[in-house]
Structure formats: structure tokens, C-alpha cells
């Protein structure tokens with residue numbers, strides 16, 4: 451399952467700029483395997499000049515791509531999606547090699563990520579304009595959707611394929627061309643995706659991908675007047691900085707930033723559903739997801755039963771090699787990620803939290819799935835994104851208390867709620883300050899629904915018909931003298 455990768459495994463180490471595979475002059479990016487810590491591959495590192503060349507290529511390719519019938523753009527996306535399906539094994543292996551997540555989850559990511567390709571292949575042909583009733587006679591008023599131009603994407607390491615497809619698919623479907631920069635921890639999946647796009651028949655310059663210095667490439671993408679749109683997924687800190695850089699050229703922006711999702715469990719919830727929701731919302735992708743439940747609030751009446759059942763499940767989970775069938779959770783992405791999890795655990799314990807399952811680090815980049823009860827409100831775990839398999843449970847008395855606790859954060863990406871009372875569900879869901887709410891489920895992401903946050907979790911939507919709107923301008927035409 452491991453072994454040396456080559457071209458037959460979709461290993462690509464160069465960048466695609468204007469239809470050519472190029473190399474940069476920077477020190478190559480060493481991509482390591484988070485489980486073995488061995489070198490997987492060295493990927494080219496480019497700087498500002500190559501990023502500019504990619505922007506120029508995207509600019510040159512734009513008019514013809516935008517003018518193509520939407521059905522033709524859709525057909526190319528569909529061929530690309532078929533190639534992704536055919537190479538599902540290669541892509542899943544690349545994801546596990548460079549990201550560490552379990553191979554089962556890597557396969558899940560390929561299917562989920564490819565869902566955006568399929569969805570927007572169709573959606574391309576469903577972008578409609580409007581005819582507006584004129585307020586005076588002799589005039590025709592209408593609004594026509596037009597692609598914004600060159601779009602840039604900067605993507606993170608936690609879903610190396612899906613975070614890219616949910617930007618590239620709507621952008622290209624809308625008629626934009628794109629320059630993408632994947633995270634340096636996980637460039638291989640993104641480069642393989644670009645390679646399949648080339649095979650699918652993408653015209654030169656429509657999709658370009660550059661890897662290397664984030665700040666040098668980021669500056670070109672944010673400051674170029676040619677780039678009309680930036681879609682970023684990553685930390686709030688970097689997102690705020692990129693948004694500020696973009697405003698000098700007044701770009702449209704989509705920002706999918708940090709989260710600190712609450713899971714509120716009311717005492718009328720079904721116990722099995724609550725435990726299942728907590729398991730998925732917390733531990734999917736090893737907890738390395740921006741919509742991961744970071745704080746679990748359980749009402750006093752259900753506290754003891756919930757903790758018993760949840761602790762048994764957490765105890766059963768095993769951290770290890772993502773290629774090992776008996777393992778549930780692969781290694782964390784890097785040493786810094788592991789340090790943050792350890793810090794949150796130790797901080798909560800030192801403030802009086804109780805350890806119910808897991809704890810400790812077995813070595814390498816493995817983090818043992820861990821459950822803490824009675825996490826005090828001032829613990830780091832209660833207000834900072836942990837991004838790992840550490841669950842903290844906090845008991846509450848009244849529904850109003852739970853709403854206040856859930857909203858006591860600068861973030862507002864996802865929130866989860868477990869209850870079997872429709873009236874209480876409706877009340878709490880309406881009061882939660884978040885872009886998304888999962889009720890009696892921890893699994894909410896799908897290409898068919900609008901994903902996005904409020905407050906410091908960002909702006910804009912990905913997925914659904916809203917996702918393609920992010921790449922369109924509605925040009926209003928007022929035709930007089932008729």
C-alpha cells in the first residue's frame with residue numbers, strides 16, 4: 451500500500467501554467483507521510499513570477515472559456531468527474547499518503563469532492579437571467595449573469611481534494627478561469643486533480659495550479675487587478691489578512707474560515723442519536739474539520755447516561771496507520787497540530803476537567819481519541835478551535851443557558867442540536883448564531899446545500915446554486931427607446 455509513487459499513481463510534482471507543466475527555482479516542497487514521517491515526494495516551489503504567469507494565462511483563456519456554451523463547459527467538467535471516478539484509488543491513496551487520514555475517509559473524500567464536479571457540471575446550464583417589468587413604457591430591463599473573470603483559490607490541507615473541487619467546479623461552470631494554490635502539506639492531490647483536468651480536455655490556461663511560497667503567491671493573487679475573485683478556505687487569521695489585501699482591488703471574496711462548533715444535547719434527545727451525532731461531529735476526519743464539534747453541551751438530565759455511552763465509544767477508537775483496516779483515526783497533519791491538542795487537553799485537566807477516555811500521545815503524530823467531562827468555561831478547549839480528536843463535555847441546566855453558551859464565540863460556522871421535541875428544536879435552531887445547523891446528525895456537508903459561516907467564520911457560500919453565484923455578476927441592462 452505504501453511504496454514509491456510514480457506517474458502511474460498520478461504522482462505529479464510540477465505546476466500547470468497556461469497548459470505547460472513548469473518547475474520553479476525555489477527549494478522544492480518536501481511532502482511527508484504523517485504516519486511514517488518519510489518523504490513522499492518533492493514538489494516544485496514557485497514564486498511571484500510563475501504566479502503572475504498563471505494569472506496572465508488565466509486572463510488570456512477567459513474570453514473564449516466564458517463564451518463557450520454552458521453545456522460545453524458542463525460536458526468537460528463531467529468528463530473530468532468521470533476521470534476522478536476512474537482514478538478513485540490513486541487519489542484516495544495520495545490523500546492518505548500526504549494528509550494521513552484513514553483510507554476509508556480518503557475514499558469518502560473523493561466521492562464527496564467529486565460530488566461538486568457532478569453537481570456543477572449540471573448547474574452550469576441552470577444559470578438563468580431575469581426579465582424585469584419596466585416601470586415606464588418603451589423600456590426593456592433585464593439582468594444577465596456574467597462570469598467575473600479570473601478567480602483565485604487558496605485551499606487548506608484537511609480535505610486536499612474536496613476543498614479544491616468546491617471552488618474549481620462552480621468557478622469553471624460559471625465561465626471563470628482559475629489559478630489555484632493548494633496547501634504546501636498536501637499539494638499532490640491537487641496536482642493530480644489538475645492532471646486529470648488536462649486529460650478531460652480543459653483548454654490551456656483555464657485551470658492553473660501553483661505550489662510554493664504562500665505569501666509570495668498570495669500577494670500576486672490578492673493584488674492583481676486581473677484577478678476578480680478570491681475564494682479561500684483556511685484559518686481566520688490568514689483569511690482576514692487576505693481579505694484586507696483583496697480590498698485594494700475590490701475583489702469579490704468567499705472566505706471559509708475557522709469554526710468552534712457547539713453541539714447542544716437536550717434532555718429529551720434520543721441517547722443513541724446523541725452519541726452517534728457526537729461521534730461523527732467530533733471525530734470525522736480525525737477532528738480536523740472546520741465544522742467539527744468543539745464544545746459538547748449536554749443537559750443535566752441526560753448527562754450521566756450520555757457520558758457513559760459516549761466514553762465507551764471513544765474508548766473503542768484506535769489511532770494509527772491510515773492504511774491499516776483496524777484503525778479508526780490516522781495521524782494528525784503535523785507536530786504543531788499535535789501540540790495544540792495536547793495543550794488543550796492539559797489546560798482543561800489543570801482547570802478541573804475529568805478524563806473519561808483516552809489521553810496522552812503514543813508517539814509520532816498520533817493523537818489518542820480523548821473524552822473530557824466537566825470542562826470549565828474558561829478552558830481553551832471551550833473557546834478555541836482544537837482541530838483534533840479531543841472531545842470536551844459541559845453540562846447545562848436550561849435551554850436558554852445552552853443557547854447563550856453556544857453563541858459565546860466570535861465564530862459561527864456550524865452548530866449541532868440533538869432533541870426529539872419539534873418546538874424546542876425550532877426555537878434553538880433559530881437562535882443559534884451559525885451559518886449551518888445539524889439537527890440529530892453530525893453529517894451535514896453535501897454539494898447540494900449552501901455551506902458557509904457567519905461572524906468570524908467567513909462570508910459566502912459553497913455548494914448548491916448559491917455556490918455558483920459567487921462567481922457571477924448580474925449585469926443589469928436598461929434598454930430604452932423601444
Ligand code: ADP
Pocket residue numbers: 604605606607608631632633634664665666667668669683684685686688689692
Ligand atoms: P491551516 O490552519 O488550515 O493550515 P492556513 O490559513 O494557515 O490554515 O492555510 C490555508 C491556506 O492558506 C494554505 O494553502 C496556506 O498555504 C495558505 N496561506 C498561508 N499563509 C498565507 C499567506 N500569507 N498568503 C497566502 N496564503 C497563505
